[in-house]
Amino acid sequence: xxxxxxxxxxxxxxxxxxVTVMGFYASRWRRPPSMESLDEWGxxxxxxxxxxxxxxxxxxxxxxxxxxxxxxxxxxTGAVAGFFAVPYTIVLYPIIFVFMARLWSxxxxxxxxxxxxxxxxxxxxxxxSLAVAITGFLATMPYIALQLVGIQAVLExxxxxxxxxxxxxxxxLFIAFALLAAYTYSSxxxxxxVIAFVKDTLIYLVIIVAIxxxxxxxxxxxxxxxxxxxxxSTPNPATGAPTGSFIPTGIDAHWxxxxxxxxxxxxxxxxxxxxxxxLSSQSRNTIRRNASILPAYSFILGLLALLGWVAIAAxxxxxxxxxxxxxxxxxxxxxxxxxxxxxxxxxxxxxAIGALVPAAIMSIAAANTFxxxxxxxxxxxxxxxxxxxxxxxxxxxxxKLFALVFVLTLDRQNAINFQLLGxxxxxxxxxxxxFSLYTRWFHRWxxxxxxxxxxxxxxxxxxxxxxxxxxxHFGGSLADIPVIGTLGYIALTAFAINVLVAALITVALRAxxxxxxxxxxxxxxxxxxxxxPRVMKRLPLVGEPTGRDTTS
Numbered sequence: 001x002x003x004x005x006x007x008x009x010x011x012x013x014x015x016x017x018x019v020t021v022m023g024f025y026a027s028r029w030r031r032p033p034s035m036e037s038l039d040e041w042g043x044x045x046x047x048x049x050x051x052x053x054x055x056x057x058x059x060x061x062x063x064x065x066x067x068x069x070x071x072x073x074x075x076x077t078g079a080v081a082g083f084f085a086v087p088y089t090i091v092l093y094p095i096i097f098v099f100m101a102r103l104w105s106x107x108x109x110x111x112x113x114x115x116x117x118x119x120x121x122x123x124x125x126x127x128x129s130l131a132v133a134i135t136g137f138l139a140t141m142p143y144i145a146l147q148l149v150g151i152q153a154v155l156e157x158x159x160x161x162x163x164x165x166x167x168x169x170x171x172x173l174f175i176a177f178a179l180l181a182a183y184t185y186s187s188x189x190x191x192x193x194v195i196a197f198v199k200d201t202l203i204y205l206v207i208i209v210a211i212x213x214x215x216x217x218x219x220x221x222x223x224x225x226x227x228x229x230x231x232x233s234t235p236n237p238a239t240g241a242p243t244g245s246f247i248p249t250g251i252d253a254h255w256x257x258x259x260x261x262x263x264x265x266x267x268x269x270x271x272x273x274x275x276x277x278x279l280s281s282q283s284r285n286t287i288r289r290n291a292s293i294l295p296a297y298s299f300i301l302g303l304l305a306l307l308g309w310v311a312i313a314a315x316x317x318x319x320x321x322x323x324x325x326x327x328x329x330x331x332x333x334x335x336x337x338x339x340x341x342x343x344x345x346x347x348x349x350x351x352a353i354g355a356l357v358p359a360a361i362m363s364i365a366a367a368n369t370f371x372x373x374x375x376x377x378x379x380x381x382x383x384x385x386x387x388x389x390x391x392x393x394x395x396x397x398x399x400k401l402f403a404l405v406f407v408l409t410l411d412r413q414n415a416i417n418f419q420l421l422g423x424x425x426x427x428x429x430x431x432x433x434x435f436s437l438y439t440r441w442f443h444r445w446x447x448x449x450x451x452x453x454x455x456x457x458x459x460x461x462x463x464x465x466x467x468x469x470x471x472x473h474f475g476g477s478l479a480d481i482p483v484i485g486t487l488g489y490i491a492l493t494a495f496a497i498n499v500l501v502a503a504l505i506t507v508a509l510r511a512x513x514x515x516x517x518x519x520x521x522x523x524x525x526x527x528x529x530x531x532x533p534r535v536m537k538r539l540p541l542v543g544e545p546t547g548r549d550t551t552s
Contacts, residue, residue, distance in 0.1 A: 004159035005336060011345025012158065012352060015202070016176070019195045019353050023183030023360075026190040037385035038113050041188035042368045042392055044280040046108065050289050052193055053281045056361075057290055058297050059196030060277045061089075061268065063143075064150030064355030065419075067203070067304060068328050074308025075318075076327040078232045078244030080257050083305050088261035088268075089298040096269050097291035101284040102437045102526045103275070108284075109528040110521065114365075115275050115433045116373040122436045123444040123517040126377060131451050132429045133373035136272040139422035140366045143271070144403035146419050147355035147362075149328065151176060152407070154348040156321055157332035173404070176352070177359075181400050184360045185393050189280055192360040199357050202350035204300060206335075210310075210347075211303045214338060218313040228309040236468075255486040256478050263492035267427040272365035273358065283530040307331060314338060359400070367395035417474035424458035424477070424491040428498050437526065443506040443516050450502030458494035465490075 027035070035041050048056060066085070073082035103118065112118045115136065120129035155172050183191045215221055232244040248257045268274060281287055311318075311334045318329035335347040371392040376383045383391070432447045467475030481488040509516075 005157075005341055005344065007341035008336065008345035008348060009158045009160070011342050012154070012348045015198075015346070015349035016352060019198050019356065020179050020183065022194050022198065023179070023187060023191040023356075026183070026194040027187040029187075029190050029194060035188065036389045038368055038371065038388050038392055039111070039385075041389045042113060042364055043276065044189040044193060046280055047282050048193060048280045048286070049282055050286050050293075053277070053286055053290050054293060055196040055200050056189075056193045056277050056280065056357075057274075057294060059192060059199050059354070059357035060273055060361045061294075061358075062203070062297050062301065062354070063147060063358040064351050065143075065146040066301070067351050067354055068150045068153050068331060069146075070301065070305050071308030071311070071331050072318075072327040072329075074228075074305050075311050075316075075330045076244065076308075078228070078246055080245045080248050080253055080260075082308060083302075084257050084260045084264070086298060086302045086305060088264040089301060090295060091261060091265040092268055093291045093294055093298075095265060096278075097288055099434050099437055100269065100278055100291070101287045103433070104279060104281060104284050104287050105528040106437070106521055106525045107279050108530070109525040109532065113279070114272060114369045114372050115270075115429070116369060119432050119436065120373070120377070121520045122440070123447075123519070125444040125448070125517050128432055128444050128448045128451075129373055129377070131448055132432055133369050135425050135429050135451075135455070136270075137366050137369050139426040140272055140362050140369075141399070141402060141406065142418035142422050143273075144359050144362045144366075144399065145407040147359040148173060148177070148403060148407040150355045151352050153326075153328050154332050154352050156326075157329055157336055158348060159321075173408075176356075177400055177404055180356055180359060181397050184363060184396055184400075188393075189276070189361065189364055192357045192364075193280075195353065195360075196357050199350065199353045202346065203354060206343075206347045206350045207300055207303050207307075209343075210307060210335070210339075214307070214310050214314070214334075217338060218310060224306075224309050224313040227313040231312050252487045255481065255484070255488045259481075259489035259492045260477070263427060263489040263495070264423065266430060266495070267423050267491060270426045270429050270433065271362075272369050273362040276365040276368065277361055284527075285529070304331075307334065310334065359403070363396045363399045363403075364392070366399045367392040370395045417472075420477045421459065421462055421474060424462055424494055425455060427491040427495045428454035428458065430495065431499055431502055440516065440519060441506065442502055443509040443514065445509060445514070446502040446505035449505050450498040450500075453501045454494040454498030457497055458490055461490050461494070 030045065030047065032040050032045055039046060070082050070085050103115070106112065107118060110117075110121055112121065114133065116129045116133035119132050120126065151173060160172055215224060218224060229246045232242060232246040234243050235241065236243050245253055248254055269278070278287060281290070308330065311330045314334060314337065316330055316334045316337055318326050318333045320326040320329060332348055332351065335344045339347070371388050375391050376388060380387070428451050431442065431450060435442055436447075461479050462477070463473050465475045465477075465479055466473065477490055478487045479490050479493070480486065481493050
């Protein structure tokens with residue numbers, strides 16, 4: 001792997017160049033008279049139909065790191081760590097079918113751009129809104145960085161990234177993200193929407209070909225499952241325990257698998273980038289149709305996960321350019337070992353382009369969050385839509401630069417650890433966002449204190465999880481569940497504590513008749529659809545009076 005794969009690398013570069021051209025072209029696609037507002041730059045004019053939204057959400061949710069990490073987890077430790085991603089995406093879509101249309105409607109009605117905007121309008125609470133905004137911003141940062149990890153894995157297998165010379169080691173990554181920054185700045189959300197068509201087409205093509213062709217080369221599925229079972233039952237030299245779990249067995253494994261799946265499903269659409277892609281849709285029915293057809297990606301994800309076990313049967317050795325084993329390289333390496341160089345290049349391009357789409361959406365979402373809920377809320381309340389758009393564009397550049405520095409200065413394991421922590425954090429915003437779509441029974445101070453307790457508990461518990469191999473902190477996302485006493489997903493345990501605290505504080509504050517803030521929404525806002533005459537024609541100031549009676 002120390003030699004550059006010239007043919008594969010050429011194919012990768014050509015396809016990367018194609019999507020770069022498409023990214024710049026996107027600024028002309030469905031171009032409005034002006035791009036100088038967050039509605040246009042940050043949400044694509046809120047005009048994306050069913051198929052554009054489907055590709056955009058698919059490109060947003062199924063990231064490059066998904067296509068690297070899920071089979072890598074299956075390869076390294078088995079089904080508990082890897083295959084839980086499949087049921088969690090299946091559980092996810094009925095959940096978003098239920099609540100996301102309501103969030104779209106109220107956001108469409110009031111011009112909300114971020115989930116923190118909605119919380120601000122629902123409770124007139126700057127503190128709770130800021131908590132939601134900061135959590136989303138921080139949780140998104142390592143997520144963007146992990147897209148770089150996906151690109152790094154491809155470049156390393158292609159033969160780039162070795163040595164001490166930064167030109168050979170890091171220049172390709174700088175070039176990729178400089179281009180990403182440029183066309184995201186000029187085209188906004190339209191860029192990843194256009195590129196998502198290419199990314200998803202390549203992903204479907206590569207995985208379907210691989211899942212049909214590779215089993216014939218390694219002895220069929222019986223041999224694949226047999227090789228995986230043998231590897232997972234082999235003792236880990238560092239711990240003496242089995243290497244992994246072929247099929248989850250025992251009460252601990254069942255709770256771990258179930259809580260990981262449920263907690264991850266609840267958390268995924270709390271990320272700002274997921275909500276940004278959703279709010280760009282043209283109607284509430286677009287959201288519901290997408291919730292019905294997005295499970296097609298879950299099918300592909302299941303096939304992708306099984307490629308981790310195919311790699312075991314194929315004898316794939318994911319060794320980095322530093323000579324150390326690195327499971328994150330297993331899928332790029334599998335394609336280099338088992339396919340002609342040109343098809344390996346196509347597979348690498350699918351992963352690399354798969355990093356660009358979510359990275360663009362994430363940076364836009366993080367920038368919108370900073371602009372609306374920090375800059376406009378606390379720094380310049382009278383900012384015009386044009387000023388908002390300009391600040392968001394500049395912020396998106398800073399966010400991408402931060403992600404680049406993050407991944408270049410920290411090792412991969414730290415980036416993964418921070419992403420695990422991000423998942424714990426983002427789930428703590430669910431009560432303030434989702435519960436508030438249906439009720440104002442929870443008191444705003446109860447929601448804020450519940451969030452704070454959940455954040456502290458989740459962070460401390462995650463810190464105390466020690467990696468058995470390295471001895472480092474933040475060694476995983478599972479810990480003992482209080483009372484039950486079995487292993488479970490830390491984020492879900494923190495969420496349960498969060499809700500309990502919020503409910504108890506709410507009961508106390510309601511008994512004391514403490515004011516719960518002004519609600520600028522009414523019941524009908526949660527059912528508004530495209531063409532509703534009450535829809536704001538401009539972006540309102542968050543918390544700005546609407547000029548009518550808005551009490552519920």
